Amino acid sequence: MDPRQVRNFLAVVEHGGFGRAAAALGLAQPTLSQSVKALERELGVALFRRVAHGVVPSGAGRRFLGPARQLMHDVARLDASVGGHQRPVLELVAAAPLAAHPGAALVGSFVAAHPDVLVHLDRGAVLTRVRDGAGELGLTYLSTVDDLRTVELGRHTFVLAFPPGTRLPGTGDRVPLRILDDRPLIGVPHGSSQRRLVEAALRAADVHPRLIVENGQRDLSAALVLNGVGAAFVPDVAAAALTARGAVVRAVDPPLHLAYGLVHRPIALTAIAEAFLHHVAG
Template identity: 35%
Template sequence: MDVRQLEYFLAVVDRGGFNRAASVLYVSQPSLSQAVRALERDLGTELFHRIGRRAVLTEAGQALIEPARAAVRSLEVARASVASVYELKEGRLDVASMPSQAVEPLTTLIRSFRQRHPGVTLAVKAVFTARDVIDAVRTGAVEMGLLASASDVPDKEVRAHLLDEQRFVLVVPPGGPFGGRRTVRCEELAGQRLIVGQPGTGMRAYVDSLRDQGIDFTVAVETEHRVALLPLVLAGVGLAVVTESWRGIAQETGAEVLDIEPATTLRVSLVSRRGVLSPAAAEFWTMTAPADGSR
């Protein structure tokens, strides 16, 4: 068994099949299949059920994912440490982020990091829930993660520190309901058509909590695509409850943004995997960590 075989195995897992994985790896499909077959022989078990062009993980394959990611990530850390000699002249940092936090504060964090280390490539993976971020970091799919939650992040699986708190706001079209105002009471959302995120997100949990309080609104659209929020609002489809991170972009498009009272916030945290980090990840963590080193 070697790390290249594990990289090939993970590529098939992440891309959902041998053909797509081969294309991403720039190798022929037969070469990729041969490497995975060799890995299966070394392990003495099949990792995939081959069903036509599909590759479905076996139970053994499922069990291999996390240790394979850990092995590949450890080698990447070693390579980056030697190549850069901690000067960060090159390298790559993989970050998982929930959509709203990818707007802010991730944009500002990346800008600051790139100003210091222009040779490092940052790759941002889109995930939709705090649990998804934690799992991506814990399993080694990424080294760093940015998430928002109503409470502190449990530190048993990952390291975490609080970056900011973002309140919920209401985005309305120009001339629409509540236009010209700066605030709106949550009770006033009764009878309105709202555009909401999918279950499992902090935004959706907040909207659902309003309904639990007896505030009766209509869900006009439920969307996983956050890029659709502002176009839908501007098209008059409904009003969107989002976090503060959207304020600047929304106002630039001509939409109006109102604070929802009483104020309710999400806690934005940066998380990292436990253990040794790559030089790029260690620098990113240090750049954003509280001065006193607390979570």
Template identity: 35%
Template sequence: MDIRQLEYFLAIVDHGGFNRAASALYVSQPALSQTVRSLERDLGTDLFRRIGKRAVLTEAGTALIEPARAAVRGMETARASVEAVQELRTGRLDIAAMPSPAVEPLTSMIRDFGRRHPGVRVCVRAAFTPQDVVDLVRTGTGELGLLTTPGPLPEKGVVSQPVGVQGLVLLTPPDGPFPAGRPVAAEELAGHRLIVVQRGTASRAYVDDLRERGVDFIVAAETEHRVSVLPLVLAGVGLAVVTDSWRATAEQAGALVLELEPNPVLRIGLISRTGPLSPAARAFLDCALTGL
């Protein structure tokens, strides 16, 4: 049994006979009859009694009307839903993102995409390291991913699109140990208390590299909650190395944002699966890349 058979059956019911139904469906009467006979064979019973040119419903045919209409309506709803998603009137897009690029450029990307396709809901899933982002995209948890990395963008199992670069900055309280407007050399962090995040991130790699180079600092706090870094800095717990995407938020909150020397360049990548993308994901990629 398929939807076409049910549509033909209902056309006969609604139009009062095979000839009128065939005309309404723009098919030949023999083709219509053959389809209905196939449906009757599938069900193991007659649906109509043929009395001359008339088609009279059997008891089984009468019982089929309501479920047939429900099935046809369900398929029509499904088709409409697919068409709506393809035209991006509705839908959902899951994006896996690290905390720093989730601040920026993802905020601007979602804003621009939302202006073009306001009916599509964007859901951002948390990922703490570049590998986390890649894993979430590969497994389909997120259709797209946004990450930063000091090295090359990932290529194995995903498609990567460069969307910009970021540097690292130092956050201090407004009355911190360094004057505003002057870059801070890495060696000057010796002896200071630092707030660090988990391994696998660019800012953690930076401070770990300082220690390997003999810069002896104190780890005042280690947190996986990136949103807690700024409050800890403002509370005087310590200083923090973060990506430049936090600059505007930190300055608005009252922290001092200082350049670092030397300052590594972090590549920002928008990644996707290697297979076909949904219309929403393709539209988001196009919007993000044309906005560069």
């Protein structure tokens, strides 16, 4: 099996079509199509099925995704082990709240030290994408994941941001959770670490806010707060920017913390992933 065929298969999956994948790879579309057809003949299965706006993996294609990504991972490791000249690529998947803080700073300092590296930084379901090989490293809030290795990098403390002009009782810089009772709240989606943390704290305090909007994008939550929709829990690293734009930001009593860090499968990492891990954890 030619690794280039596997690379081409993965490109079609990631770009959702042969035309877009060919453009990304710098290939003519007929060349890419022939490469995938040759791989399908070798495997004896159809890897794609057509849909309205492109192609999606068939059942066999979905089953081939994990092994295909593992093969490309192994090829990269082999190339690095013999001093190959391929440009090193770091495959990093970051949870939406962490891609900007601390993700941008971590990637920035790393590429400054390794200017030859190309970083593929994606946002999405981190644990799923790391498990299936779509990303070699994942940056996420940490929880118990027995099948993945974790490296804690730090913690976020969550504060409450209120719309501009909000009048709060008292003059301190902290507010109790009970201030949210029957108050409009902007929440994050079910299943997220932040959602579990906040819901557990609200249950323990017997506090019942009115959930107005659910969304998983920090920038959108900030815009909703600033436009008077409701209060939102945000990481402390976002507090200064929100305050500068007029939001009323207060620490929470008791404080709410979440550890964040890197996750990866329990296999040997590529040299560039190892370098990134040591860079950010050192």
